[in-house]
Amino acid sequence: MAKAPEAYVTGVGQSEVGVRLKRHPMLLTVDAIKEALSDAGLTIGQIDGVSTYPGKSPGFLGFSPVGADELIDTLGIRARWFAGGAEISSQLGAVVAAVGAIRLGLARHVICFRTVYEAAAMADPVNYPSRFDGGRVSGMQQWELPFNAISAAIWIGQYAERHVRKYGMTREQLAQIALTGSANAMLNPCARAITKKQLTMDDYMTARMICSPFCLWDCDRFTDAATVLIVSAEDALDEVKATPVRIASYAGSAHRHNWDQEEWVAAYHTGPEIWRHTDYRVEDVDMVQLYDGFSFNAITWLEGLGFCDWGEGHHFIDGGSRIARDGQLPLNTNGGQLGAGRLHGFGFAHEAVVQLRGEGGERQVPRDPKVAIAASGGGPMATALLLARD
Amino acid sequence: MPADWQRMLPQLDQDNRDFWTGGEHGELRIRKCGDCETYIHPPRPVCHKCLSDNVVAAAVSGLGTVDTCVINYQQWMPDMPVPFVVARIALDDAPGIYVTSNVIGCPVESVQLGDRVRVTFLNQEEVWIPLFEKIGSDDGPEGN
Numbered sequence: 194m195a196k197a198p199e200a201y202v203t204g205v206g207q208s209e210v211g212v213r214l215k216r217h218p219m220l221l222t223v224d225a226i227k228e229a230l231s232d233a234g235l236t237i238g239q240i241d242g243v244s245t246y247p248g249k250s251p252g253f254l255g256f257s258p259v260g261a262d263e264l265i266d267t268l269g270i271r272a273r274w275f276a277g278g279a280e281i282s283s284q285l286g287a288v289v290a291a292v293g294a295i296r297l298g299l300a301r302h303v304i305c306f307r308t309v310y311e312a313a314a315m316a317d318p319v320n321y322p323s324r325f326d327g328g329r330v331s332g333m334q335q336w337e338l339p340f341n342a343i344s345a346a347i348w349i350g351q352y353a354e355r356h357v358r359k360y361g362m363t364r365e366q367l368a369q370i371a372l373t374g375s376a377n378a379m380l381n382p383c384a385r386a387i388t389k390k391q392l393t394m395d396d397y398m399t400a401r402m403i404c405s406p407f408c409l410w411d412c413d414r415f416t417d418a419a420t421v422l423i424v425s426a427e428d429a430l431d432e433v434k435a436t437p438v439r440i441a442s443y444a445g446s447a448h449r450h451n452w453d454q455e456e457w458v459a460a461y462h463t464g465p466e467i468w469r470h471t472d473y474r475v476e477d478v479d480m481v482q483l484y485d486g487f488s489f490n491a492i493t494w495l496e497g498l499g500f501c502d503w504g505e506g507h508h509f510i511d512g513g514s515r516i517a518r519d520g521q522l523p524l525n526t527n528g529g530q531l532g533a534g535r536l537h538g539f540g541f542a543h544e545a546v547v548q549l550r551g552e553g554g555e556r557q558v559p560r561d562p563k564v565a566i567a568a569s570g571g572g573p574m575a576t577a578l579l580l581a582r583d
Numbered sequence: 584m585p586a587d588w589q590r591m592l593p594q595l596d597q598d599n600r601d602f603w604t605g606g607e608h609g610e611l612r613i614r615k616c617g618d619c620e621t622y623i624h625p626p627r628p629v630c631h632k633c634l635s636d637n638v639v640a641a642a643v644s645g646l647g648t649v650d651t652c653v654i655n656y657q658q659w660m661p662d663m664p665v666p667f668v669v670a671r672i673a674l675d676d677a678p679g680i681y682v683t684s685n686v687i688g689c690p691v692e693s694v695q696l697g698d699r700v701r702v703t704f705l706n707q708e709e710v711w712i713p714l715f716e717k718i719g720s721d722d723g724p725e726g727n
Contacts, residue, residue: 325660329594336625338591339712340685342669343659350653351671351683358651358696404655451625453671453683 197296201430201437202580204233204423205543210534211386212312214417218258219267222308225419226268233423234434235302240270240423242300246287246307246538247279253324255314259419264306274299282445282463283484283570284538285578289443291424301429305422307539311415333451346404346412346487348452349571353489357406362492362507364406368397369513370488370524371410371531377518378528380556387416387534411488416534420543436550441564442471442579450573457503459575460490460568464497467566467577475499478579479562480548481522482541485529490571498566498577523558538569542578549582588662592710598626601640606704606711610642613677622677643676645702647715650681654691666691672700672715688716 206229208221216224230237249260261277264270274294281290284307291303314321330338337348356362371392378388392410400408430437444466447459468474475498483494492506500522501509510516516524527533527544534540545565547553568577593603602624605612614623616630617637629636652670668686686694687703700715 325591330591331594331596333625335593335599336683339593339710340669340683340714341590341655341659341663341667342683343591344657346657347653347655347669350655351651351669354653355651355696402654402656404657405653453681454624 198298198427200292200295200424200426200440202422202440202542202546203302203425203430203433203435203437204229204235205546206230206232206421207383207543208419210383210416210418210536212414212416213316214313218308218310218313218417218419219263221310221417221419222259222264222306223268225306225421226304229304229421229423232435233425235423235432237268237270239432240302240304241273242291242294242303243270243272243275243277244287244291244294244303244305245277246281246284248277250279255311255321257308258310259306259308264304270304274303282447282459283574283576285542285567285569285576286445288422288424288440288542288578289445289576292440292443295424295426298426301426303424305424305539306419307537308419309535309537310417311535313417315415337452344404345571346407349487349489350404350407351453352458352493353406353487356489356492356504356507360504360507362406364398365394366507366511367406367411367488367492368394369510369516370485370491370529371397373513373516374485374525374529374532377526377556378532380554381527381533384528384533387414388528388532407487407489410531413486413530413535416536418534418536420536420539422539422542422546436582438546438549439581439583440578441473441581441583442467443577444470445576447573447575452572458493458571459573460493460497460570461503462497463575463577464494464499467498467579471579473564473579473581477564478522478566479560480526480545480558480565481524482526482529482545482565482567483524484538484541484569484571485525485531486535486571488531491524491529493571494568494577497575498568518556519559526553526556526558538576541567541569542580545578545580549580587705587707588664590707590712592707595709598628602626603710603712605640605642606706606713609704611645611702611713612640613643613674613680614638615641615677622680624677624680624682643674645713646675646718647672647682647700648675649686649694649696649698649700651696652686652694668694670694670715682713685714686717687714693717
């Protein structure tokens with residue numbers, strides 16, 4: 194049997210990133226697609242696959258206003274394969290699904306997208322009603338919401354607070370995720386709507402608390418944007434003009450799927466899994482783009498991926514120099530979600546590709562990076578991609 | 584019963600009804616495998632250890648230990664009383680499972696990992712929400 198073709202990211206694109214944008218969410222999606230097509234040197238007629246997370250979410254449209262089926266119909270994409278859904282390992286699980294399809298030969302060029310419209314939706318409740326309609330709650334949420342645990346800040350906070358109380362994490366240590374993101378966001382023109390002024394330790398320590406140990410700056414904010422990655426087959430690379438970035442390994446693992454029955458969240462199961470499918474080792478990674486919907490998520494990823502021991506992540510980032518743009522392991526070089534907006538997982542893969550191609554402009558890391566990890570998700574949701582320019 | 588506001592309540596179904604209504608009889612009811620004794624939470628119709636569907640609702644003592652907890656300050660909904668503690672409780676009689684709940688009736692800063700707690704129930708409509716109070720606390724049961 195012939196060796197399965199490898200999958201590559203061959204184009205990336207992003208719409209305007211803003212807060213309370215007026216532009217139609219389908220048009221934001223198409224803006225990002227056009228940019229990605231132009232980047233790759235492809236036309237829409239060459240696209241034969243679509244993958245998204247979590248699919249269109251009726252009743253919670255701000256969270257996901259555009260689905261794969263609607264996009265296929267809107268643009269007349271002749272899809273040989275497509276998928277979109279929430280019951281997958283997390284946001285970047287949509288990219289893993291596309292890699293699977295490519296390797297099986299089901300498609301050659303797949304548009305992977307995530308469109309978010311949460312800020313715009315809050316400003317337009319007539320067209321985008323709140324998901325909290327006073328009705329009863331069911332599924333996983335019933336084990337949290339009746340206890341007033343309405344926000345993921347509380348669900349993730351439970352794990353973060355255990356790091357504080359059991360492993361001695363300080364607020365000054367936790368702050369390094371937000372401070373690093375803010376410093377990087379200042380160099381990212383696409384982050385202007387989110388980060389206007391560089392965050393200082395004093396700002397952080399005096400900010401109002403949301404849920405211990407999180408203050409305002411530990412929580413990402415609602416953002417409107419679309420982010421696109423085009424994933425292509427190895428045997429279709431001659432159709433592409435951009436420097437391809439290989440998806441060298443990928444994993445998305447969960448042992449229990451809920452917010453409160455596990456000692457260690459899914460990132461700790463996914464991290465070891467990614468090293469099973471590659472010859473690269475943790476020492477080979479030049480930079481990391483790690484989910485920071487809440488600052489602490491990034492610490493769980495550092496530990497879960499094996500950059501430090503479990504329960505030691507706050508020592509690893511202490512002082513911030515190691516994860517700075519010019520440090521040993523640059524983290525969230527576009528600003529992450531804290532600094533560059535809640536692009537919901539896809540922003541990390543987008544930025545990894547930009548940096549691996551050396552196209553980061555002012556925020557480009559100084560050493561020529563060849564291997565990066567992009568990871569999305571928190572709690573029971575986790576996906577990691579190992580990306581390589583090799 | 585502590586003063587409270589209208590909480591978001593669960594949609595009762597065949598799997599969760601015992602958990603959410605046992606409080607009417609003063610019981611915290613957790614599903615358990617009738618064959619291998621494994622506790623099952625959230626409640627499912629089958630045991631995740633031996634795959635038996637002989638699952639029953641068992642009343643546990645309601646005693647437990649705070650495994651982890653947060654102090655929430657943000658008022659997520661209008662009229663929601665803050666601050667409050669959300670804690671993950673390890674139940675004495677149901678090894679391997681946790682229940683997320685609130686620790687009430689004490690200053691929020693006083694709740695620590697390892698604190699001993701006992702269940703109490705808040706009744707809203709037909710739902711009996713299991714909340715927890717510290718054992719041996721000198722503070723009264725009022726307040727949240």
